[in-house]
Amino acid sequence: MTLRFYDTASAEVRNFVPLVEGKASLYYCGATVQGMPHVGHIRSAIAFDQLTRWLAYRGFRVTVVRNVTDIDDKILAKSEASFAQGFQPEPGEVREEEWWALAYRYEQEFLKAYDTLGVSRPTYEPRATGHIPEMHALIQQLIDRGHAYPAPDGSGDVYFDVRSWSKYGALTRQNIDDMQAAPDVEVQFSNRKKDPRDFALWKGSKEGEPTTASWASPWGAGRPGWHLECSAMVTKYLGTEFDIHGGGLDLRFPHHENEMAQSQAAGHPFASFWMHNGMVTYEGEKMSKSIGNTISPAEMLEVASPRVVRYYLGQAHYRSVLDYRPTSLQEAAAAVERVDGFISRAVRALSGGVDYSFATYGTVPEQFERAMDEDLNVPQALAVLHETVRSGNTALTEGKLEEARQALHHVHDMLRVLGLNDVASGSVADTRESAALSVLIEAQLAARAAARADKDWTASDAIRDTLAAAGVVVEDGPEGPTWSLKRD
Numbered sequence: 368m369t370l371r372f373y374d375t376a377s378a379e380v381r382n383f384v385p386l387v388e389g390k391a392s393l394y395y396c397g398a399t400v401q402g403m404p405h406v407g408h409i410r411s412a413i414a415f416d417q418l419t420r421w422l423a424y425r426g427f428r429v430t431v432v433r434n435v436t437d438i439d440d441k442i443l444a445k446s447e448a449s450f451a452q453g454f455q456p457e458p459g460e461v462r463e464e465e466w467w468a469l470a471y472r473y474e475q476e477f478l479k480a481y482d483t484l485g486v487s488r489p490t491y492e493p494r495a496t497g498h499i500p501e502m503h504a505l506i507q508q509l510i511d512r513g514h515a516y517p518a519p520d521g522s523g524d525v526y527f528d529v530r531s532w533s534k535y536g537a538l539t540r541q542n543i544d545d546m547q548a549a550p551d552v553e554v555q556f557s558n559r560k561k562d563p564r565d566f567a568l569w570k571g572s573k574e575g576e577p578t579t580a581s582w583a584s585p586w587g588a589g590r591p592g593w594h595l596e597c598s599a600m601v602t603k604y605l606g607t608e609f610d611i612h613g614g615g616l617d618l619r620f621p622h623h624e625n626e627m628a629q630s631q632a633a634g635h636p637f638a639s640f641w642m643h644n645g646m647v648t649y650e651g652e653k654m655s656k657s658i659g660n661t662i663s664p665a666e667m668l669e670v671a672s673p674r675v676v677r678y679y680l681g682q683a684h685y686r687s688v689l690d691y692r693p694t695s696l697q698e699a700a701a702a703v704e705r706v707d708g709f710i711s712r713a714v715r716a717l718s719g720g721v722d723y724s725f726a727t728y729g730t731v732p733e734q735f736e737r738a739m740d741e742d743l744n745v746p747q748a749l750a751v752l753h754e755t756v757r758s759g760n761t762a763l764t765e766g767k768l769e770e771a772r773q774a775l776h777h778v779h780d781m782l783r784v785l786g787l788n789d790v791a792s793g794s795v796a797d798t799r800e801s802a803a804l805s806v807l808i809e810a811q812l813a814a815r816a817a818a819r820a821d822k823d824w825t826a827s828d829a830i831r832d833t834l835a836a837a838g839v840v841v842e843d844g845p846e847g848p849t850w851s852l853k854r855d
Contacts, residue, residue, distance in 0.1 A: 523571020
């Protein structure tokens, strides 16, 4: 067994060798809780949930940290706007809402979305506001080592000196002189920096900001810079060196570049692997509210089950772009229904004689293992899942019940590894109603098969029409008829 993952820092697929044998440590960037979760947030969470599950399948004891950024300029701005005269809340917004209440409310929305779509809770989920002392300690280390400096005007700002760190730009392979100025300081205060690219580690309080969003520090009252938060929190929970740091591709620069620079400048080896998931587009275009081509997780869940949404968001290779089209969820639903149709059919044929109480994993096909071991190749793994469903249906048609039983066990374990059995709504085989429906439909299909064998085409067509009227789509194939529920 050799696991291999693509490392953004080295730009190559490398063998995964954990720092501690038998253990794996993973930190991936969570939400800045200033609004409802968007599809990019959820795709990233599902990608790293798949990684977590595969590491666990391979026998690692996995520690996962996912942060919550609950103090941020956008959070403060939204809170301030809610107190403004003439403010008209949109659906879900609250009038006159303190920044910490707004952040907590949206944090709960993220948790609800994660839980609904079967994203496992991390081992630790720290909030930025709960780790101010750790941030102060890291800033002081950087000052002492000559890589950070307080603003000369006594404003309370502290900046990372990018010119002091010769490796700055290494993660994204950029030259400092080609970079734009750091956008985390207002233009009127840019003269506080030695270099426009220096970024804020600590942001001094400004007039008009709420006192509750300010903490005392050796450099003056203020709040942490965004990049500093992650470095301080990951070090507390995983140490100064850990296995994997993950996040969306859009975070590579400046966020992850700055994280890596400040952490290594403080003397911390930091992450062995940097893994980044690709973005979600809409019919080939970048999603943008301004042009109206966005789709939110909530909107997806209005037209498809959580199981289908999870399948769709997790079906592409994690590093590739996932393109959304109006038919995407229908296609994902059809794929899920083929799997669930086999499960229902197999459970009935095997008279329920299937043990689902596996204490450990261990029955996924070898081809599935090879795909997942090679940089988490979910598309190839899904191809194995669907081939197993096809061969399982063939075995059922031919009366080879032991082969069907083995296929069912394989399918069940592959679904577990992919997280498709942990969404809010389970498979169609998980409810009494769907099991009863399956029995009735299979009985109708058996009657139709008998009519066709007798060349009673009138009776055969009548059965098919009755099923169609009930919303059941029947497809005849070389392994026999299969059915699915028609989608609106």
